[in-house]
Amino acid sequence: MNDVIAGVGALLDPTILLCLIVGTLLGTLVGAVPGITATMAVALATGFTLTLEPLQGLAVLLSIYVSAQFGDRVPAILVNTPGTPASIATTFDGYPLAKAGRAGVALTSSALVSAVGSLASILILVFLAQPIARLALSFGPIELFALVVFGMTMMVGVSNGRIAKGLTAGAVGLLLGAVGRDPISGDHRFTFGIPELTSGLPFIAVIIGVFGLAEIFNQIVEARRGGSEAPIEQLGRWWPDRAERRSLVKPTAIGTGIGAVVGVVPAAGGDIAGIIAWDQARRASKHPERFGKGSLEGLAAPDSASTATMGGSVTTTLALGVPGDSVMAVMIGSMIVWGLQPGPALFVQHPDLVFSISTIMVVATLAALGLALVRMQGVVKLLKLPLNALAVVIITFCMVGTYAVQNSVFDVIVMLVFGIVGLGMRRWGFPAGPLVLGLILGPLAESNLRRGLLIDGPLAPLQSPIAATLIALSVLALVAPAALRYLKGRSKPRVDAEATR
Amino acid sequence: MTAVTEERAMRAEAEAPQALEEGARSSRLREVLTGAGVVAAGAAVLLVAQQLPGASAAGEFxxxxxxxxxxxxxxxxxxxxxxxGARRPPMRDCHDVRAAGAWQLAAILVMIVAYGIAWQFAHFLIVTPVLVAAIMAVLGGRGWRSLVLVPVAVTAALYAVFGLLLRVPL
Structure with a gap:
């Protein structure tokens, strides 16, 4: 109880409220602008939050994370373009609803179910984070190494079938994490005589480069941002009627349940949960034929699912130190700079933190809901923001934000280099998430594996049941998609043969 | 359908498999070259790793x-x-690069480097609007709004957030 009071009481500082308001406005704004993802926004905000107190910074970053999940529905519904990947499934029914003159009802319903999903997921954080952390506290070096491997392979496993490229990106990230002093012997590695590299690559600069700058560089070389559809400006009726509200209940329950489970799985985020929930709600619906043609049920399920992943993602991140999704991978970087190392020990050192974070997320959810329910015609104008204005804002904020972290020009150079590296990765189909994860978790993985091997010998990973299980699950996550594809390929000709018989 | 559009449609239909085949071939080559590049990078890492100092106390690890x-x-x-990639090239999930876009990006990178140098000699409030206006111009911005209002507004916002609020020495 004392931890609850301490956690909530720490937020009574008025500057934290100000940070929450700024974060909510920024999150809604970036969510509504196609081309800026929540990960990119959090990476950009990292530049100016690192100089703040940890709770102030967390208030900004978490409220961006939460409210971007509300703002991103606007372009998904009005322009058929997801504001962030989490609203991909929103377009399935959101845009048909808008085309049918029900954009206002779609936007309001989406905001309401998103709030339900978000608030329900915060319960997971409150009740599960500490028990999971307590369990993980018994982990030794080899189990911690296995946990890092598990987190990384899960992120690779969900990278759209690009498993070999995802693993390559992860391996390169681990290598980048080896730059600087050896965690055990202290020897210099890959520093090439550059003194700034002695303490390792500045990972905030790398994160801003590969998530912030690379994305806008890609939009410049493609000169294609968002969809080609003109935004729907006639929003129509705003509030759903009684029958419509009732139709939202079942798909919201399905979506929230699916999102809660998917959120706890490391690296699986709102995009995956949304698509699964849409499909499951269609199967459970009395009117599956309306899905994809403008069904409110088809809108409610994915929107509640994607926000319901947030609590689980934060839980996995804080309790295990393994990011729940790509936004959390970026946030881990900020937390390390603040001296808050996510992982089982965090709750021993800061038991009140889980309640502070939960309260920030509840307030951010309510603020984002309030903002989403205000009928804003102005938001439509936001969807017409030209690329050049967006590009200058992002490029200059990336540069000055990176410089602000350590007042270092070297960091800005690193950010630019990784902006170009990130662009190359994107063009050649290598996902950026595993690279960042490898960079952040690399030193942890290396030091724990080497310690484990030195203490228990080369068979250490197989002697620990927890480590062996986590490694087996990692292998399964990598092999299962290919095995399923193979089995599908084998069964298809048989089905075709039977059909022609 | 007019005769001309019908003829065009038939021609497009006839050319489609050939275009697909060519696309798949170039995609295969691209993937093989990407893989070869990764192998070369890995080999370079192995080479550099052998030059690192070994610590005898840690034994083989x-x-x-x-x-x-x-x-x-x-x-x-x-x-x-x-x-x-040689067996089954993956689907690409990004659009082709425009030559003009690549030039625009190259120009922006040069401007950023020049900005970094100029910042050593002139104040942030002087060099930043010049950079913003130059980027806007390269990306097709014209008129006083793009070339004056946006640079002044962006510089003011950056200075207010980082210089005044967060006290970063700009």
Whole structure:
């Protein structure tokens, strides 16, 4: 109880409220602008939050994370373009609803179910984070190494079938994490005589480069941002009627349940949960034929699912130190700079933190809901923001934000280099998430594996049941998609043969 | 359908399989080259890792061990990328690069480097609007709003957030 009071009481500082308001406005704004993802926004905000107190910074970053999940529905519904990947499934029914003159009802319903999903997921954080952390506290070096491997392979496993490229990106990230002093012997590695590299690559600069700058560089070389559809400006009726509200209940329950489970799985985020929930709600619906043609049920399920992943993602991140999704991978970087190392020990050192974070997320959810329910015609104008204005804002904020972290020009150079590296990765189909994860978790993985091997010998990973299980699950996550594809390929000709018989 | 559009449609239909085949071939080549590049990078890592100082106290798990392990993994993964790409090239999820877009990006990078140098000699409030206006111009911005209002507004916002609020020495 004392931890609850301490956690909530720490937020009574008025500057934290100000940070929450700024974060909510920024999150809604970036969510509504196609081309800026929540990960990119959090990476950009990292530049100016690192100089703040940890709770102030967390208030900004978490409220961006939460409210971007509300703002991103606007372009998904009005322009058929997801504001962030989490609203991909929103377009399935959101845009048909808008085309049918029900954009206002779609936007309001989406905001309401998103709030339900978000608030329900915060319960997971409150009740599960500490028990999971307590369990993980018994982990030794080899189990911690296995946990890092598990987190990384899960992120690779969900990278759209690009498993070999995802693993390559992860391996390169681990290598980048080896730059600087050896965690055990202290020897210099890959520093090439550059003194700034002695303490390792500045990972905030790398994160801003590969998530912030690379994305806008890609939009410049493609000169294609968002969809080609003109935004729907006639929003129509705003509030759903009684029958419509009732139709939202079942798909919201399905979506929230699916999102809660998917959120706890490391690296699986709102995009995956949304698509699964849409499909499951269609199967459970009395009117599956309306899905994809403008069904409110088809809108409610994915929107509640994607926000319901947030609590689980934060839980996995804080309790295990393994990011729940790509936004959390970026946030881990900020937390390390603040001296808050996510992982089982965090709750021993800061038991009140889980309640502070939960309260920030509840307030951010309510603020984002309030903002989403205000009928804003102005938001439509936001969807017409030209690329050049967006590009200058992002490029200059990336540069000055990176410089602000350590007042270092070297960091800005690193950010630019990784902006170009990130662009190359994107063009050649290598996902950026595993690279960042490898960079952040690399030193942890290396030091724990080497310690484990030195203490228990080369068979250490197989002697620990927890480590062996986590490694087996990692292998399964990598092999299962290919095995399923193979089995599908084998069964298809048989089905075709039977059909022609 | 007019005769001309009908003829065009028939021609497009006839050319489609050929275009698809060509696309798949170039995609295969691209994937094989990507894999080869990864193998080369992994080999370079292995080479550099051998130059690292070894710590005898750590036995076989010394400073070189982890980078060598990762370098080996990168070589292996590069081979898999090349083989998988040669067998079945993956679907691309990004649009083609426009030549003009590539030039615009190159120009912006040069401007950023020039900005970095100029910042050593002139105040942030002087060099930043020039950079913003130059980027806007390269990306097609014209008129006083794009070339004056946006640069002044962006510079003011940056200075207010970082210079005044967060007290970063700009």
């Amino acid at each position: 010394d400073s070189r061990w982890w980078p060598t392990l990762i370098g080996g993994a990168i070589v292996l993964l590069g081979l898999i990328v090349a083989l998988a």
